[in-house]
Amino acid sequence: MTEPPGFMAPVTPTFPGNRVTPAQLQAWVQAGEPVLVLDVRDRQRWAAEAARLPGAMWVPIEELPHRARDFRSGLRLVVYCS
Numbered sequence: 001m002t003e004p005p006g007f008m009a010p011v012t013p014t015f016p017g018n019r020v021t022p023a024q025l026q027a028w029v030q031a032g033e034p035v036l037v038l039d040v041r042d043r044q045r046w047a048a049e050a051a052r053l054p055g056a057m058w059v060p061i062e063e064l065p066h067r068a069r070d071f072r073s074g075l076r077l078v079v080y081c082s
Contacts (some may be wrong), residue, residue: 020078025037025078028076029055033076034072034074034075034076035075035076035077035078036057036071036072036075036076036077036078037053037055037056037057037078037079037080038056038057038058038059038064038071038077038078038079038080039052039053039056039057039058039059039080039081040059040060040061040064040079040080040081041058041060041061041080041081041082042060042061042062043060045082046058046060049082053080056080061081
């Protein structure tokens with residue numbers, strides 16, 4: 001079955017309405033928990049800023065609906081934007 005354009009699999013937020021602290025993210029990674037960090041900054045901001053999160057996947061926010069199938073299910077998803 002093919003999903004309509006813009007379809008995204010349902011996601012259950014770990015902390016609805018809250019932010020994940022750098023310390024919490026580090027604890028998950030050190031504990032070996034499956035985590036995917038998405039950097040969703042737009043192209044201009046991503047290119048202009050030298051700061052990168054190690055291991056993060058860059059997917060501009062406008063591409064996110066089309067790239068949802070690229071993400072393995074069962075991962076804790078952390079989205080980064082600035």
